[in-house]
Amino acid sequence: MSERNGLRYGLIGLLVLVLLGGLAFCVSRPAGGNPPSATTAAAATASAPVGLQSLAEAAGKAPTHRSLQIQRWQTAEGARVLFVEAHELPMFDLRLTLAAGSSQDGDTPGLAMLTNAMLNEGVPGKDTSAIAAGFEDLGADFSNGSYRDMAVAGLRSLSDKTKRDAALQLFDQVVGQPTFPEDALARIKNQLLAGFEYQKQNPGKLAGNELFKRLYGNHPYAHSSDGNERSVPAFTSAQLRAFHQKAYAAGNTVIALVGDLSRAEAEAIAASVSKALPKGAALPPMPAPETPKAGVSHIEFPSKQTHLLLAQLGITRNDPDYAALYLGNQILGGGGFGTRLMDQVREKRGLTYGVYSGFTGMQARGPFTISLQTRAELSEGTLKLVQDIVRDYLKSGPTQKELDDAKRELAGSFPLSTASNADIVGQLGAIGFYDLPTDYLENFLAQVQALDVEKVKAAMQRHLDPDAFVIVTAGPTVPQKPLPPPTDKPAEQPLGVPEH
Incomplete structure (x- = not known):
């Protein structure tokens, strides 16, 4: 669609909305413009569905998600x-x-x-x-x-x-x-x-x-x-x-x-x-991977930024620690803004546009990864900073506030996982493919809400080792500069949208 057509259709759509709004006002307004009588108003109130009257009413109420009869x-x-x-x-x-x-x-x-x-x-x-x-x-x-x-x-x-x-x-x-x-x-x-x-x-x-x-x-x-x-x-x-x-x-x-x-x-x-479909049985399950050798590999590439990728073997999709690890990673680097990695690497030092971490549960042990881009001359210091943040997190675990915030955010977003039929059919496919319990979606949120700081800390320590990362970097070899100190207002912001 051209910009000219897009503007034209946008104006038409706006006009339609205005006309519909006016029509709704006219239909709902009593004939002659007189206000409704007390009797009419009372009848309307009695017949109207009772809904949320203010945001204050939502405080303290546990979010719900679509109940599925699988x-x-x-x-x-x-x-x-x-x-x-x-x-x-x-x-x-x-x-x-x-x-x-x-x-x-x-x-x-x-x-x-x-x-x-x-x-x-x-x-x-x-x-x-x-x-x-x-x-x-x-x-x-x-x-x-x-x-x-x-x-x-x-x-x-x-x-x-x-x-x-x-x-x-x-x-x-x-x-x-x-x-x-x-x-x-x-x-x-x-x-x-x-x-x-x-x-x-x-x-x-x-x-x-x-x-x-x-x-x-x-x-x-x-x-x-x-x-x-x-x-x-x-x-x-x-x-x-x-x-x-x-x-x-x-x-x-x-x-x-x-x-x-x-x-x-x-x-x-x-x-x-x-x-x-063709006739035949299920293929054999994936074998378990061997533990890789930790260390850094570098790919030389002409660029202003350096890609930093860190990974180690994570979990299978049906691991019993899945809920604890999911919540723990939301605090570390999986939840966008407000995570430890984003706070320390982007917000306080302006080293990257974004930094993310995550477990990918698979048939065999999938990867746990951390990924980001940073200015090439700060890449070595940024890599060490990320490793130090992970080490400290595994040692100390989340704070109670971090845990409470992550639980509240997940409780609010989890209903979106079953918001549409397309979402549900994807969830059903995963449940069947990874042999998850039929009531998995019903129980996941309850499992998360039952977690405490020590359970999350113990699960993260069971599955992650700060010294076991396989690391790959891609960018130019340039003289390195020291990292800026943390501050609420970094002097130099990220370069902008990541390259490639």
Whole structure:
């Protein structure tokens, strides 16, 4: 959309709002402009729903989230199904979550990603344009993606039976009968190769790839999900078909359904999708990675800023300490402004635009990472400062105020995790894929609220070691300067939006 059209549509939208506001005022105003009688006012008050009258009424009230009645079963072919009825909108969301991520690539990096990317490039009798037009004509939307642990394929459709059945028939073909046409494969390969060339000019991407190599060594998580410029050109359609047959098997799949469906309708949909997939069992779980050697690696890159990445092995997604570690990390560096890292590195010294930390729970132990960019001449001091902050935090734990603030913030934001059907279907996929309890969403917030300072401190100490970081830096080698002292008003602010 051009700026001129955007302005025009914005003015039209504003005019519509003004007209609607005026219409609402006229409709609600009594005829003749006289104020309502006491009887009329009392009747209106009695019939009006009682809501929140002021922000003061919200003080002290525990936030609530959308209560979900999750139903689980298994199809005849072995697919695991999770379903939530939600009749507020005449739509439904369907998501397949498969153990078909890049950790299943073996010696051919990029195989899982290419297979997933080409699902909707062709089915018997239809090319990619016909597939896209088919979903669009039905008011449906197809989505897909591939990551280290998993691959996903999704459908959003109207729940009207005519539209629903047609959309599901096309979806079943896309996920169950992809043809992997040669012309589409060549096109996507060229796109990937162009992306690899671009990555050579992106120090953050170079540092991230090197970090995973250092952190995971020979483990399946070590290589990039995108593959590389050596592996991608050699792929054939036959390789993609073989991977699809193995990794997209029904027994390797979690089917999540949310929306305007009855249990019987959900069962029929799940059965249809499961039957459309190749026959086969779940793939073996990921092996445990070996503990990497700590230390610093540097990538020389001409830039004004230096990327700093720190990581060590973290946790699996179903680790019993997950709630404590999530809350502990929110205080350290996962919660944006107000965290220890952000306060000390950005707010008091102006060394970075942003610094973040986080646990990524996966099938095998995922990474705990800290990432930031800083001025190249201050990179060594900034790295030491970050390490010192982590060391002090692990030693002393959070303060009671930090814990209370983090609990309150999480209680306020957690309802957003189930605010829409799209959010819920993603949560269901994770619950099924990582074998979490059905009542996980109901219990997580309660688990967090039951934590105290000592429990959070102990969990962080169990899973993190300040001397175990694998560190990768990317930037220029320049003479270093001492860090500025902490102050409420740093003399020099960050350079601005991070490079790359």
